[in-house]
Amino acid sequence: MARGKLSDRQSRMVEFIHNFSRDNGYPPSIREIGEAVGISSTSVVNYNLNRLVEEGILDRDQNVSRGLRLTEKLARASDRLAEVIRVPLVGRIFASEPVLLPSTDSPMFGADEAIDIARGLLTEDDGLFALQVKGDSMIDAMVGDGDIVVMKRAPDWSNGDMVAVWLSDREETTLKYIYREGRKVRLQPANPTMGPIIIDDPRTLEVQGKVMLVVRRLN
Amino acid sequence: MARGKLSDRQSRMVEFIHNFSRDNGYPPSIREIGEAVGISSTSVVNYNLNRLVEEGILDRDQNVSRGLRLTEKLARASDRLAEVIRVPLVGRIFASEPVLLPSTDSPMFGADEAIDIARGLLTEDDGLFALQVKGDSMIDAMVGDGDIVVMKRAPDWSNGDMVAVWLSDREETTLKYIYREGRKVRLQPANPTMGPIIIDDPRTLEVQGKVMLVVRRLN
DNA sequence: CTTGACATAGAACGGATGTTCCGCTAGAAT
DNA sequence: ATTCTAGCGGAACATCCGTTCTATGTCAAG
Numbered sequence: 001m002a003r004g005k006l007s008d009r010q011s012r013m014v015e016f017i018h019n020f021s022r023d024n025g026y027p028p029s030i031r032e033i034g035e036a037v038g039i040s041s042t043s044v045v046n047y048n049l050n051r052l053v054e055e056g057i058l059d060r061d062q063n064v065s066r067g068l069r070l071t072e073k074l075a076r077a078s079d080r081l082a083e084v085i086r087v088p089l090v091g092r093i094f095a096s097e098p099v100l101l102p103s104t105d106s107p108m109f110g111a112d113e114a115i116d117i118a119r120g121l122l123t124e125d126d127g128l129f130a131l132q133v134k135g136d137s138m139i140d141a142m143v144g145d146g147d148i149v150v151m152k153r154a155p156d157w158s159n160g161d162m163v164a165v166w167l168s169d170r171e172e173t174t175l176k177y178i179y180r181e182g183r184k185v186r187l188q189p190a191n192p193t194m195g196p197i198i199i200d201d202p203r204t205l206e207v208q209g210k211v212m213l214v215v216r217r218l219n
Numbered sequence: 220m221a222r223g224k225l226s227d228r229q230s231r232m233v234e235f236i237h238n239f240s241r242d243n244g245y246p247p248s249i250r251e252i253g254e255a256v257g258i259s260s261t262s263v264v265n266y267n268l269n270r271l272v273e274e275g276i277l278d279r280d281q282n283v284s285r286g287l288r289l290t291e292k293l294a295r296a297s298d299r300l301a302e303v304i305r306v307p308l309v310g311r312i313f314a315s316e317p318v319l320l321p322s323t324d325s326p327m328f329g330a331d332e333a334i335d336i337a338r339g340l341l342t343e344d345d346g347l348f349a350l351q352v353k354g355d356s357m358i359d360a361m362v363g364d365g366d367i368v369v370m371k372r373a374p375d376w377s378n379g380d381m382v383a384v385w386l387s388d389r390e391e392t393t394l395k396y397i398y399r400e401g402r403k404v405r406l407q408p409a410n411p412t413m414g415p416i417i418i419d420d421p422r423t424l425e426v427q428g429k430v431m432l433v434v435r436r437l438n
Numbered sequence: 439c440t441t442g443a444c445a446t447a448g449a450a451c452g453g454a455t456g457t458t459c460c461g462c463t464a465g466a467a468t
Numbered sequence: 469a470t471t472c473t474a475g476c477g478g479a480a481c482a483t484c485c486g487t488t489c490t491a492t493g494t495c496a497a498g
Contacts, residue, residue, distance in 0.1 A: 069244030
């Protein structure tokens with residue numbers, strides 16, 4: 001798509017059409033577009049609309065009032081199916097306690113809160129749950145107080161995953177990158193200035209979930 | 220919704236309006252509705268449309284061609300569009316360079332890439348843009364390499380906001396909580412183990428955006 | 439039976455809307 | 469200098485479209 005070539009007028013037209021359609025439920029007329037972007041002549045609006053059609057940004061229906069719609073990325077409802085995944089917010093995560101895992105059978109049940117995640121941010125959509133971090137104990141994973149961690153129930157992990165682990169001998173939950181190294185396991189903090197933890201006995205380690213996403217809301 | 224009271228005609232009208240809007244991107248005209256449901260008279264269509272308005276199923280704009288839209292759940296278009304906000308991903312953010320701000324006029328359409336954010340995660344939806352962090356220089360803000368920062372164009376900030384600032388004397392971009400303290404400005408790292416930076420001369424400080432959201436994708 | 443509310447049909451009116459044609463200007467190409 | 473093209477403005481036109489008015493039929497309540 002050769003879209004860097006839009007003139008200032010054309011950009012404003014596209015933006016106006018988008019906003020108008022969103023606000024009113026139907027597209028603007030040629031004269032409404034003209035008034036919005038400061039064009040007195042309907043023929044000029046018509047001319048630029050046809051340019052936008054050539055650019056592939058717009059579709060038009062001839063001889064139909066308001067017969068235009070934006071294409072592609074600003075597309076309409078039909079393309080927007082299942083764009084949002086609702087992930088249940090099942091609890092909080094402390095350093096001092098194991099992760100409270102949701103019951104396997106009905107993940108949505110019992111959670112009164114949930115968080116919406118756009119589908120494009122996730123590679124999978126099954127077995128997901130979210131936890132809110134409490135306290136500053138996960139700072140070495142660059143995860144702070146109040147951050148939301150979206151995890152996937154993943155009994156079997158693979159090298160390089162960031163996981164939530166419960167270390168039974170230390171009685172501690174942490175978020176680390178995990179690597180298998182022979183019989184041992186290496187837990188690597190996300191903060192590159194910090195050193196790894198080597199777990200000699202893998203039985204003291206329980207992987208409770210694979211971190212898929214971290215979200216921090218401000219204000 | 221008290222829709223058991225709808226006549227057969229009115230039900231078909233609602234269904235047709237819904238399908239037509241979905242297929243064409245704009246609502247049907249009165250005559251198109253009439254033809255679809257087998258009504259020869261425009262006044263009868265108009266009459267039944269007004270009935271649907273009374274039922275709360277339809278909204279109409281007077282004297283506007285195709286000036287109607289379905290309300291409630293049938294209004295897929297407006298609902299779905301509101302669920303996801305597409306934020307343009309306008310560039311990357313380094314410690315060593317000022318933030319590349321999007322052109323003020325139409326931020327939506329210059330960027331080739333974009334990131335979807337569920338509406339519930341954001342409190343506002345205007346003037347947003349996203350930057351991908353490059354490098355580990357923002358680790359004191361608990362923001363790592365590859366993280367995506369959603370910002371709002373905000374020339375005027377208020378105490379406690381996390382902002383992206385360009386420090387002209389240090390030639391450095393950082394993410395910090397910002398507080399006005401008399402004539403000075405205090406920049407507080409998100410990491411509580413680190414101390415603040417005090418800026419004596421606010422003219423060496425340029426607030427380039429207010430951070431609304433930080434997203435970290437793993438795998 | 440009469441009345442009145444409701445639903446429908448048809449026609450006409452006026453405004454809204456897309457289309458087309460003509461003329462003008464600025465700038466690049468020849 | 470001349471030609472060509474892209475872009476713009478204005479006006480006229482035919483049609484699309486919402487609105488309104490009148491007339492007709494149905495049906496239940498009085």
